[in-house]
Amino acid sequence: MILRRAQYELAGRVGGPFLASLDGWKRSLRARGRTPRETPFGPPLESLRKLKEIMTAHYFQARYADGAVPVAWVTSGFPVEVLRPLGFHAVYPENHAAMCGVQRLVPGLSDAVEALGYSRDLCSYARTDLGSVVTGRTPVGRLPRPDLLACCTNICQTVLYWYRALADHFQVPLVLVDTPYVYGEAKPHHLAYVREQLEELVRVAERISGRRAEPEALAAVARKAKEGTDLWAECLATGKSRPAPWTGIDGFFHMAPIVALRGTDTCNAYYRMLRDELRDRARRGIGGLREERHRLLWDNLPIWFAVREVATLLATRGFNFVCTSYTNAWAEAGSRIDPADLIGSAAVSYTHIILNQDLPNRLGILRRLSREYGVDGAVLHSDRSCKPYSIGQVDLKQMLAAGTGIRVLLLEADHSDPRAWSREQAENRLTAFMESFE
Numbered sequence: 001m002i003l004r005r006a007q008y009e010l011a012g013r014v015g016g017p018f019l020a021s022l023d024g025w026k027r028s029l030r031a032r033g034r035t036p037r038e039t040p041f042g043p044p045l046e047s048l049r050k051l052k053e054i055m056t057a058h059y060f061q062a063r064y065a066d067g068a069v070p071v072a073w074v075t076s077g078f079p080v081e082v083l084r085p086l087g088f089h090a091v092y093p094e095n096h097a098a099m100c101g102v103q104r105l106v107p108g109l110s111d112a113v114e115a116l117g118y119s120r121d122l123c124s125y126a127r128t129d130l131g132s133v134v135t136g137r138t139p140v141g142r143l144p145r146p147d148l149l150a151c152c153t154n155i156c157q158t159v160l161y162w163y164r165a166l167a168d169h170f171q172v173p174l175v176l177v178d179t180p181y182v183y184g185e186a187k188p189h190h191l192a193y194v195r196e197q198l199e200e201l202v203r204v205a206e207r208i209s210g211r212r213a214e215p216e217a218l219a220a221v222a223r224k225a226k227e228g229t230d231l232w233a234e235c236l237a238t239g240k241s242r243p244a245p246w247t248g249i250d251g252f253f254h255m256a257p258i259v260a261l262r263g264t265d266t267c268n269a270y271y272r273m274l275r276d277e278l279r280d281r282a283r284r285g286i287g288g289l290r291e292e293r294h295r296l297l298w299d300n301l302p303i304w305f306a307v308r309e310v311a312t313l314l315a316t317r318g319f320n321f322v323c324t325s326y327t328n329a330w331a332e333a334g335s336r337i338d339p340a341d342l343i344g345s346a347a348v349s350y351t352h353i354i355l356n357q358d359l360p361n362r363l364g365i366l367r368r369l370s371r372e373y374g375v376d377g378a379v380l381h382s383d384r385s386c387k388p389y390s391i392g393q394v395d396l397k398q399m400l401a402a403g404t405g406i407r408v409l410l411l412e413a414d415h416s417d418p419r420a421w422s423r424e425q426a427e428n429r430l431t432a433f434m435e436s437f438e
Contacts, residue, residue, distance in 0.1 A: 012058075012061035015061075023052070040290055040315035042286055042289055047277050051253070051256065054257060055256050058260060060141070063141055065144040071089050074091070075159045078150050079152070079201075081221045081225045082202060082213070085217035091146065093125070096132070097129050098416070105137065105139065106417050127417075130162070146166070149172060149175070151163040153178050163176075175200070175204050178193075180351070191348060220339075222339040222345070226337040229333060233332075235254070238282050239373055243288070244288050244373075245278045251324060289320045292318055297323050298378075299393070300382075300415075301415040305418045333349060355388050359395065363396055367404060370406060378408045385417065
């Protein structure tokens, strides 16, 4: 146990940063002598190197987590702030699945579980994660075995069945936080229902970790989580500048710490660095594109395996995604957290996640973002894998266009599985969309 804990600490403090530096050195060597390619994008963010370092350290450290510290696998919308004071290393299967999507590993991992009877109609994140579990294949070397599985239904009901399958495989406890769907604002009895579940979560997590959740420790993590989401919101807000100092596509990658490291000093230090760099670029007029002619909003998850492809096609004509509903959700999620009452405020915050609220709320967010960021167009990603995020988008398209006067495109794809993607069809639709602005 002592040796394993030492390995865990060294992996995070030394091993991960060293691997990130080694990878950067190899990339610079490969780049030497090459003629720089023409690109419609502005200069890359300096903070990107630090992002790679901390995420490499996070995943490398995870290889040594089981046996050293308690490990929890959690859904993206889960109140992880409750687990951090108890020393849990949090693993986010959705974040891991996104990495698999970027590296185009999803078809092979999906084939493995589809052969076991899982349907291709399931969320590609779930198929990717289950496929990684049964095959052992992962781009991060190894994921630690969980001591606790923790899921929250505020993003979808699929997570419940997905995590039940994981619980059956690993034979470990599963904690469910069930959030009633919200129309307008949650009712007091809804919040009381969620709070009771969070209190039960604390008891289960204390038993597994062998530690007590002290009020001071809970408050400290809550302060860090709220600060982190506020910093992330400040980073996103720089996109209101003209030109925007980065792209919404950049935001999809730079959101990794607010998902996987929320409530930690590492997360907050990173976003202070990123915010300062973005503000400096905005002051100097350095844009995410070399020439920003049109400003767009993106709704729903990114198409991870084609995110750069889509962005580049649009960027060549000066179209920049300056805001996205997905990255914005992570800024809003923690805005209601109160360090004086982590459990009660977490019940409020995590019940009011964007996917757990009605369509008028979604429309209000899209209209507000369109107005605040000065967009003249929007792309709504009709995501085959994320039905809760995609339902109602036909109505949203019509109401958003009518209410704001902007042009809106509905683009069909899947956030991780390229088998549900037609490159030629997408290019034709995006090209026609861009031509409509001329």
